[in-house]
Amino acid sequence: MILDLRIPLGLMFTLTGMILTLFGLKTDGDAALYARSLGINANLWWGIVLLAFGLTMLILGRRGQKHLERQPPEPMEEGRQQRGH
């Protein structure tokens, strides 16, 4: 495996979370916009959740990638055990 999946995954959610959070901050208090979501600033709150998720994945992914690079990928034999990712 060349690429730890958690890196692109984390990056995508970090960026999406950032976009939503910033947009939520900008539009905070816009009652007409948030009438649909029952007066909750859905962009801001969900943006923060996604941002946290994205950053966690990114940190885990970077650690995984370093781990991968230290041990060049070798195909595992069937039935043998491998530690970590």
Next chain:
Amino acid sequence: MLNLTYIDWLIMLLYFAFVLGIGFALKRSMKTSKDFFQAGRALPAWICGLAFISANLGAQEVIGMGASGAKYGLETAHFYGIGAIPAMIFVGIFMMPFYYGSKARSVPEFLRMRFDEKTRALNACSFAVMTVFSSGISMYAMARLIQALHVFDGLFHALGLAPEGIFTFSIVLSAAIVLLYIFLGGLTSAIYNEVLQFFLIIAGFLPLVLLGLRNIGGWSGLKASVPMAYMHEWKGVAHASTNPMGIEIIGLGMGLGFVLGSGYWCTDFLVIQTAMASKNMESARRVPLIAAIPKMVFPFLVILPGLLAIGLPTPHTTTTVRTVNRVIYHDTTIVSQQVEQGRGLVPAKINPVTGKPMLTASGQPLLDYDMATPNMLLHFFPTGILGLGLTALLASFMSGMAGNVTAFNTVFTYDLYQSYIRKGASDRHYMAVGRWATVGGILLSIATAYAAINFNNIMDTLQLVFSFVNAPLFATFLLGMFWKRATGHGAFAGLIAGTAAAMLHHGLTLPIEARTGIHGGWITVLHHYPSDMAQNFWGAIFAFGTNFIVAVVVSLVTEARPEAELVGLVHSLTPKPARALIAWWKRPEALAIGVLLGAIAVNIFFY
């Protein structure tokens, strides 16, 4: 009706960029056909596990489960509790050792190893045809939904294009994206993107459920606003007349649990391919079990939006009067007949010719259940998070399509091209064939999507034919893996007889309130079922039973294969793998028991 702003487009574009970026990043690691078709058999179990359920989480699942939630209530969760989870545990614990251990590269190839060439050819051909048509149906459904939601209307208007082009634009866009990332990165790319889509679907649907529940007054509010039978998964299941699906416990357990669920999760290469891509046997066995964990909580995510849509108040045309500076204003909110005749947020189906709502035989408006989940998105999401929700919907369409396309290119290349067209070519040659099979498969899918516009019934007909072919399959695998006496002739005869039995059953029975034709009874009507669901389940039971009996009888009168050839393919002839290296709690069996207990807990909660 739908106002998308730059922020929605930004999120959508970001997703497309990542999907394609993954394809490009993986291109350089595609060196052999094993890398391309089998992801090098080197992926960790958690990635394969999430891809395992994501491959199934296509449009039919997300839209269909929402629709079913609106139509039948929480009983829909049986598709997960009885249909999927036990089958996933079974395939992980008992069947994966043979799929993975036999080193077969595809499910049809396993059939050749266990039985014979003709059984493989039959399965490979029907499977290849089905995957192409399924991805075409998926594309058609997506394009229709995009049209109905007016996603691209603003864009087309701004660019001065005719709105008629939206259907083609949606199809070409999604096909091009899926094609590009599979062409570049093969199965690895498809699996990586399926995991991305998995998280995106959660990110898009979880806030929807939370907002919906908050609006309706939480769980107790939901209970108060839908009929009582909708809120119980098991209560009333003993008799067909006391539950919304109209199916009794035997048909449900046998039909859905034993035949349809297992037939899909244990034999369909679409999902099995992701497990076969993992790095070792223990991982491969853990893949379906890991997949079963999110599957347990998915009823919350995909069924609840539909149920909430039914429970929410139906919008009506209202007039409010207000006085400002002694001027009286009458504010009228006009709601179309389609919405007003519907129930909750589920609109009525409108006859395109008369513009009037279509009625059922008993005079009630026919509801367009497929719009339940999409309408929830539009109702609750403001711009911004709406972009995320729509992207999640698009992602689900694409993940379903991608799974079909990678399954198609593998089966085509290994089981049809390499076996019957050109044997013994170089590995590079087969990899190139796989890439072009991807292109060909997608072009055929596009053709199917267009055929679906011109022939109204083609989708229903295709799905019906698939169900005839799929229903008996599980019996063949069960006999193959657990009965060493089963022979190739037996398997082949059983498959043909099972499919014939499914057709015969469909031709002789009819659900109540349906007309003869596509719904059944095209030979003559011998029996009426309370619902089409009941008809499906019993049809599957008959097909499975016929296959089982015919395969056993024919096997007993034909010559058995020598036992030495069946080592690693049949349970009783395969030595148990050494387990000393792994702590007991890391073994797949321990995980399986945990999943089973979790599934029971969820079922008790929804009783």
